[in-house]
Structure formats: C-alpha cells, structure tokens
Amino acid sequence: MGEGWAFCLRLPLPASLMRANEEVSMRIVKGILLGTGLFLVGSIVYLVVMIYASGARATGTTALQAWTIQNPFYWLAFVVMIGTGCLIVRARPVKT
Numbered sequence: 001m002g003e004g005w006a007f008c009l010r011l012p013l014p015a016s017l018m019r020a021n022e023e024v025s026m027r028i029v030k031g032i033l034l035g036t037g038l039f040l041v042g043s044i045v046y047l048v049v050m051i052y053a054s055g056a057r058a059t060g061t062t063a064l065q066a067w068t069i070q071n072p073f074y075w076l077a078f079v080v081m082i083g084t085g086c087l088i089v090r091a092r093p094v095k096t
Contacts, residue, residue, distance in 0.1 A: 027089050035085025039078050043068070 050067050051059050068074050 028086065031086030031089040032082055033085070034089060035082035038085060039081040042077065042081065043074075 047064070047067065054063070056063075
C-alpha cells in the first residue's frame with residue numbers, strides 16, 4: 001500500500017500547474033517581505049515617537065522591551081502588516 005502512494009506522489013505536474021504554484025509561492029514570499037519591511041519602518045517610527053514622548057534623556061532596555069516585545073499590540077501589528085503586505089502584492093498586476 002505504501003508503494004502505491006509513493007508512485008502517486010512522483011507524478012509530474014502539468015506545466016500550467018507548476019507555473020501557478022510558483023506564482024502563488026512568489027506572491028506569498030513577496031507579501032511577507034513587504035509586510036516585514038513595513039513593520040520595521042513602523043517600529044522605528046513608533047520607537048522614535050515613544051522615546052521623544054517619554055521626555056527622558058536616556059531610555060533603558062526595560063522601557064524598550066515594554067514598548068515592543070512585551071506588548072501584545074506590537075505583535076498584532078506584525079501579523080497585520082504581513083497580511084497587508086500579502087494583500088498589496090495580490091492587488092498589484094503581475095507583468096509576464
């Protein structure tokens with residue numbers, strides 16, 4: 001029984017399905033990269049604003065951790081930016 005499944009998995013896909021699979025994979029990769037880039041830019045802006053708003057001359061690592069990695073809204077923003085990046089890539093027309 002295991003040999004039959006192995007044979008089915010080795011069948012080549014038609015060229016049109018291979019191209020479609022590659023396009024979807026590239027869209028996902030591009031969306032994740034775009035979303036991560038947007039998140040990084042937003043994080044830098046957010047941290048500059050928070051440091052400026054705190055009015056402190058020096059900001060410790062505890063404050064930075066509280067504003068970023070310990071804040072659940074920070075991670076929610078990361079997920080939202082990944083989704084936004086995927087939506088932007090999906091909405092853009094693909095030139096072939």
